[in-house]
Structures are given as structure tokens and as C-alpha cells.
Amino acid sequence: MNILLTGSGGREHALAWKLAQSPRTGTLFAAPGNAGIREEAECVDLDISDHAAVIGFCKRNDVRLVAVGPEAPLVAGLADDLNEAGISVFGPRKAAARLEGSKSFTKDICRQYGIPTADYATFGNAPEALAWLEKKGAPIVVKADGLAAGKGVIIADDMPAAQAAIRDIFAGQFGAAGAKVVLEEKLVGEEASFFAICDGKTALPLATAQDHKRAYDGDEGPNTGGMGAYSPAPVMTQEMRARVMEEIIHPTMRAMRDMGCPFTGVLYAGLMITEKGPELIEYNVRFGDPECQPLMMRLRTDLVDLMEAAALGDLKGGSVEWSDMAALTVVLAAKGYPGAYDKGSVIEGVGEAGADPLVKVFHAGTARREDGALIATGGRVLNVTALGETITDAQGRAYAAAEKIRWPEGFCRSDIGWRAVEREKSGA
Numbered sequence: 001m002n003i004l005l006t007g008s009g010g011r012e013h014a015l016a017w018k019l020a021q022s023p024r025t026g027t028l029f030a031a032p033g034n035a036g037i038r039e040e041a042e043c044v045d046l047d048i049s050d051h052a053a054v055i056g057f058c059k060r061n062d063v064r065l066v067a068v069g070p071e072a073p074l075v076a077g078l079a080d081d082l083n084e085a086g087i088s089v090f091g092p093r094k095a096a097a098r099l100e101g102s103k104s105f106t107k108d109i110c111r112q113y114g115i116p117t118a119d120y121a122t123f124g125n126a127p128e129a130l131a132w133l134e135k136k137g138a139p140i141v142v143k144a145d146g147l148a149a150g151k152g153v154i155i156a157d158d159m160p161a162a163q164a165a166i167r168d169i170f171a172g173q174f175g176a177a178g179a180k181v182v183l184e185e186k187l188v189g190e191e192a193s194f195f196a197i198c199d200g201k202t203a204l205p206l207a208t209a210q211d212h213k214r215a216y217d218g219d220e221g222p223n224t225g226g227m228g229a230y231s232p233a234p235v236m237t238q239e240m241r242a243r244v245m246e247e248i249i250h251p252t253m254r255a256m257r258d259m260g261c262p263f264t265g266v267l268y269a270g271l272m273i274t275e276k277g278p279e280l281i282e283y284n285v286r287f288g289d290p291e292c293q294p295l296m297m298r299l300r301t302d303l304v305d306l307m308e309a310a311a312l313g314d315l316k317g318g319s320v321e322w323s324d325m326a327a328l329t330v331v332l333a334a335k336g337y338p339g340a341y342d343k344g345s346v347i348e349g350v351g352e353a354g355a356d357p358l359v360k361v362f363h364a365g366t367a368r369r370e371d372g373a374l375i376a377t378g379g380r381v382l383n384v385t386a387l388g389e390t391i392t393d394a395q396g397r398a399y400a401a402a403e404k405i406r407w408p409e410g411f412c413r414s415d416i417g418w419r420a421v422e423r424e425k426s427g428a
């Protein structure tokens with residue numbers, strides 16, 4: 001079967017690597033891809049926002065399955081248009097992608113179906129939001145309703161910060177994404193990511209992970225797309241995973257079916273594990289980046305089988321097999337990221353870093369220069385991913401590999417996995 005994968009990050013390289021391993025994959029196309037994806041797939045120049053062009057490409061190249069990496073094409077309705085043209089898609093249709101595209105949509109489902117989440121209210125103008133804030137007080141979390149490239153959440157620890165955030169969003173800081181504002185209670189606990197694969201009716205648990213959103217060691221500095229991740233997340237015990245399926249994922253699937261927009265694809269629940277148990281912070285309708293990278297290192301089941309079953313409504317009775325090993329990803333980013341950074345610097349040593357069979361270096365913002373040199377073209381550039389018997393072991397292996405990469409213009413955090421490593425040290 002010919003497959004088209006959309007996207008160009010480390011997540012998509014990990015997906016391409018896994019899809020290419022399947023005996024069922026014919027030609028794997030990627031649009032636009034990167035220098036690492038090019039080793040697994042045929043990269044094509046295709047404008048993903050031009051749905052007619054994507055359909056034309058799939059028809060001409062006998063593509064039967066389109067796997068969508070990032071959320072934007074899903075929120076824009078790519079799956080709807082491809083489905084109408086008879087092409088299967090791994091990823092939700094537009095109405096179901098609202099789970100990520102609108103925070104108030106998701107919060108309303110939580111309220112209606114009793115899904116544990118922070119108490120909240122939604123506002124369409126600043127005066128009402130400010131009045132509610134007066135009653136509630138700080139700390140409070142202020143969120144732009146729509147997609148804001150991961151920047152639309154402000155944790156306000158005092159009233160002036162909360163008031164400024166509300167005013168900024170309604171003044172257009174995030175454009176149309178800030179037409180509505182969600183104010184919610186600040187949850188206290190440990191964060192974890194939980195992934196489930198869904199076919200509209202059935203949801204199967206995938207695996208758990210933990211992300212490191214801040215740029216610098218000790219979880220300091222500005223928020224980023226993610227500087228590293230590991231799987232599994234020790235805080236997600238068997239009991240906790242069962243509760244997430246029962247209290248959060250299954251009711252969400254039921255809600256989406258009841259509304260006539262069944263959810264297919266990957267449901268990524270961002271959770272806070274509080275004293276009361278798991279609470280939903282937010283949903284994403286795709287794999288996490290970089291969380292997908294350790295997940296793909298651990299996945300044993302054929303990814304083509306899984307994606308196809310999700311797209312066709314055939315997950316019932318299925319199961320997903322995982323390696324018992326842990327996996328950990330260290331992101332190498334361009335100095336300056338998540339702020340301004342230079343592009344075009346040369347990276348060496350990636351081959352040496354990936355020589356260990358338990359290590360895989362996934363590419364994000366990379367390209368090949370005409371002379372064959374590997375160059376950096378983005379903020380997050382490489383994802384050094386390693387397997388290990390424990391998170392501590394995977395961490396050691398990933399950093400040993402990262403040290404072999406010669407890229408003076410790049411940096412990475414030196415403490416990815418610290419929470420799990422501390423847990424392992426204390427034997428908890």
C-alpha cells in the first residue's frame with residue numbers, strides 16, 4: 001500500500017521510520033519531509049493546505065492512506081476532503097479536531113460528561129472575563145480558545161498578570177485564536193502525556209510519556225515545543241492508566257459519537273496527576289513532538305496495521321504491543337531557540353551518534369546542502385533517542401550519543417528525564 005505522510009518534524013521522522021519498517025508499505029511519500037525522512041521516504045513538494053492538490057497527488061500515485069503528523073491540516077479539514085475523495089486518513093475530521101482546535105469545546109464536553117478537569121468559564125469579551133477574575137482571584141490560568149502555536153496559555157500567579165493576559169488576548173495578541181478566552185483554576189500535581197489510538201468507536205491505550213517544555217535545565221526559561229521526552233512515565237501506574245481510559249478517554253469518545261463527530265486518529269491527553277487522580281489539561285489530536293519519538297522506539301505492533309485499522313473503524317479486539325524497555329529523547333536545538341536563531345550551520349557526527357543499535361537520531365529542522373553537508377534549518381533540529389533497561393540507562397545512552405554530534409551552534413538540556421531518574425534512584 002502506498003502511503004503519504006505529512007509534516008517535517010522529528011515526530012514525522014519517527015513515524016516515517018516506523019512506517020518504512022512495515023512489510024505492508026509500498027512507496028512511502030512524505031510532504032515536505034526533512035533530511036532524515038528522506039532516508040525513509042520519497043519527499044515530495046506538495047502544498048498540504050491545497051486539498052485538491054493533495055487529492056490529485058494521491059490519485060496519481062495510488063496512495064491509499066494519508067497519515068497526518070501535525071494538527072493544523074486536521075483543523076483545516078484535510079481529512080474531510082480526502083475522505084470524500086475515497087482516501088483513508090489517519091487523523092480526525094475537522095469537527096472532531098475541535099478537541100484541539102477549541103479549548104472551550106473540550107471543556108464543555110468535560111462538564112457535560114463528568115470528565116475531571118480544572119473548573120473554568122469561557123468569555124467573549126474582556127469586561128466579563130475581568131469581572132469573573134475579580135471573584136475568583138489568582139492564581140489562575142488564562143487561555144486563548146483557539147490554536148496559538150502552543151503559546152496561548154498564561155499561568156498567572158497574581159491578579160495584574162491575569163488582567164494583563166486577558167487584555168492582551170482580547171487586544172488581538174493571538175489573532176482569531178483569542179476571540180474567546182477560557183479562564184481556569186490552576187491544577188497542582190505532576191504532568192504526564194497519555195496517548196490512545198481511536199477508530200471512532202473503539203479507543204485502545206497506546207503508551208505514556210513525559211515532556212520537558214521549558215528551554216533550560218531545571219525546567220527554567222521560556223516554553224518551547226518540547227526539549228525532550230521519555231516513555232513510559234513512571235507516574236502513570238497501571239491503576240492510573242486504567243482510570244484515564246475509564247474517566248477521560250472513553251467518555252470523550254462517547255461524547256464525540258453522540259455529537260455526530262466520532263474521533264479517529266491519536267488522542268493525546270495532556271494530564272495533571274493531582275491528589276484526586278488524573279485531570280485533563282487539554283487534548284491534542286495528533287502525536288506529541290517529541291513524545292512520539294520515544295513511543296515509536298518502543299512500539300512493536302506494525303504501525304501501518306494500526307493506522308489503517310483506526311482509519312477504517314477496525315480497532316475492536318486489537319491490541320498494541322510495546323517493548324518493556326524505556327526510551328528517552330534529547331532534543332538538540334539551535335542556540336537562541338525558542339527565540340531568534342540562525343539557520344544554515346553545518347552538523348557533523350550524526351552517523352557516529354546513531355551507530356549504537358539502541359540509538360536512533362531523528363531529524364527535525366534539517367536539510368542536505370548541495371555538497372551533501374547536513375545543515376540546520378529550524379529551531380528544534382535533531383532528536384537523539386535511545387532505549388535502555390531503565391530511564392536512567394536510556395538517558396545515559398542518549399547523552400553519550402548526543403556528545404558525538406559536532407554542532408557548535410546547537411544546544412540541549414542536560415537533565416532530560418530528571419524526574420524519572422530521581423524516582424529510580426530512590427527506588428520508588
Ligand code: AMP
Pocket residue numbers: 118141150151152153155184185186187188191213270281282
Ligand atoms: P498548552 O500550551 O495548552 O500545552 O499548555 C501549556 C502548559 O500550561 C501545560 O503543559 C501545563 O503545564 C500548563 N497548564 C495548562 N492548563 C493548566 C492548569 N489548569 N493548571 C496548571 N497548569 C496548566
Ligand code: GLY
Pocket residue numbers: 211225226284287288289290291
Ligand atoms: N510536546 C508537546 C506537543 O507536542 O504538543
